[in-house]
Amino acid sequence: MAALVRALYEGAFNLFEKPMQMLQYSLGAHRMAWVFLLPNLLIFGLFTYLPIMLNVWYASTSGDRILLGDRDWVGTANFATLLDCGSYLDPNTCRRDLFWRAVHNTGWFVVLQVGFMILLSLIAALILNRNIPLKGFFRAVFFYPVLLSPVVVALIWKWILQRNGVLNAGMDWAGMDTVNWLLDPSWAFFWIVFVSIWANMGFYVLILLAGLQAIPGDVYEAAEMDGTPAWRQLFRITLPLLTPTLLVVMVLSLIRAVQAFDEIYVLTGGGPGSATTLLIQYIYDVGFATRPRQFGLAAAASLLMAGVLLVLTLLQLAATRKRAEEG
Amino acid sequence: MLRFLTQRRGRDRLDMTDWIAFGVLGLGVFLMLGPVLWLVLSSFKTEAALQEYPPRLLPLAPQFVEVEGFETALQRFRVISGEHEGRELAQIRRVGLNAQMIDPANPEERLNVHINDREAVRAVQVETENYTGLFTRFNFLLYFWNSTFITVVATVLTVLFNSMAAFALAKYRFTGRTSVFLLIIATLMIPPTVTLVPLFLVVSQMGLINSPWAVIWPAIATPTGVFLLRQYMLTIPDDLLDAARMDNASEWRVYWKIVLPLSAPALAVLIIFSVMWRWNEFLWPLIVLNRSEVFTLQLALNSFQGELQTAWSSLLAMTVLTLLPITLVFAFLQKFITQGIAQSGVK
Incomplete structure (x- = not known):
């Protein structure tokens, strides 16, 4: 079990090492911070911040359609x-x-x-x-x-x-x-x-x-x-x-x-x-x-x-x- | 002298208040563990024993016998007083306070026995079929696999993405660092319960409805995880990282080979949290997983209790199997979990 975890850990390292090294050469070491932050920020943006903004839109429209364009604007109704x-x-x-x-x-x-x-x-x-x-x-x-x-x-x-x-x-x-x-x-x-x-x-x-x-x-x-x-x-x-x-x-x-x-x-x-x-x-x-x-x-x-x-x-x-x- | 003996601290005999404390704690143990033990005990009973009222503590199942001329098996009773004392009879039906009974050896004769004169014949019967039936009659393995897949994949990604973000926030200086950190921490204020409708839109537009990824993607960036790991990584000395950079290690290598192993205790806490969160999650899967092939264990349990009001035997066994993995984890890592939670103040 421990050996398997170790092998997976090494494997994952090797898998990402090349692309990350290339990113580092092209961006410079100090910009790597943003690379490390990217997955997290994408997920927060897509599944937390975007929905908050959309929520206001939903609250101002009516109808049973999920797509925003199909919904009728009702303001604060x-x-x-x-x-x-x-x-x-x-x-x-x-x-x-x-x-x-x-x-x-x-x-x-x-x-x-x-x-x-x-x-x-x-x-x-x-x-x-x-x-x-x-x-x-x-x-x-x-x-x-x-x-x-x-x-x-x-x-x-x-x-x-x-x-x-x-x-x-x-x-x-x-x-x-x-x-x-x-x-x-x-x-x-x-x-x-x-x-x-x-x-x-x-x-x-x-x-x-x-x-x-x-x-x-x-x-x-x-x-x-x-x-x-x-x-x-x-x-x-x-x-x-x-x-x-x-x-x-x-x-x-x-x-x-x-x-x-x-x-x-x-x-x-x-x-x-x-x-x-x-x-x-x-x-x-x-x-x-x-x-x-x-x-x-x-x-x-x-x-x-x-x-x-x-x-x-x-x-x-x-x-x-x-x-x-x-x- | 008297006061010295009754002091609470630094003495080694139990006084009155200690016994009261023990009493309260005993009651607490009964209330906390009793219901779970009752569930486990009940899950080994036959359906007939489960239908019985009042219920018995141990799986002592009522016994039945096939009698010629009757379609269903009849329950066996021992007559304990009255005319037929000592005989073992099978009950055909109950009429008021009397039971119409029959001797399985002599099916011609009908006997009337007062219900208080007879006692059910019981035998210890541990019904493992409740459990084995889950694998043959219900798709238990499928639900178990769905839950395991979501839990494992989401936990691996949670640990990976959150530790990457924490590494960036703890070990780099760049403009916008504070804003990014605040932006991540601020999501603590926006629990998923307040964005259910638009989140449903986003997930359905990505074509993820009825896919395990609908549960995984929104869950794997957690403010708690980032915060926990960042605080821990701040304690790792920068000199270690700089020494590795001197040796031409890439940033990825610094992160993977130095920072991650050193953060193991914090990672372990996050892993346990994540496993718990994903395994137990209910509301969001309930919204995005509608087909029974993609149900998690929690959803399957919920839908069974709605459909099969009477099939408690399968439901109880399935409940026990659902709480088993978490219970095992807790049994082995109890100290670790309670310490981690007490320190970080999150659940």
């Missing part, structure tokens, strides 16, 4: 349609009620998922930061679900939550009524929050743990000398010193939660009804899954979401900088 609401607090008064239901669902999802996930991750990280045996094992266990694919995560839980599943058997055994977990709107929403916390929490535990381990031990030693009780150390030392890390964790998880889609789509399909339809699923449904495809609306919705993400990312950059300065 798509945005107007999406934003046409009697009251933004009640999706039923909106022209695109599904969009606003998705916005509402996403809002609740983000608040609940991020809030509880950070709380639980913090508790787990604080416990894992103690001097206890088997620390590495526990850390690995919490992290393991992070690596699983969203589809696998959803199927694992679907199997547990199905009508004749093990959870209902447990409810029966405990003498409680069984519930059709994924067909009841409130429970379905509870479970998408729960499952996405289950799947993502380990990542934030790791980052918080790294933050905790960066707090110098002598601060605690000084506090112990003064007889500061443990709970007071937590609120007066640990949490304040952890704030920059917490900020990064919060913004990172916000950005992710706004874009949640995969495991929820497989687990509930957005249902029952539209109880668990989030923004990305709305965009996917409108733009790709239902016919006629409404690319214009999908693009307009994704631009609105991009605005929210942009604000969050700028917050993240600020938080990261603060963390770098203080850490």
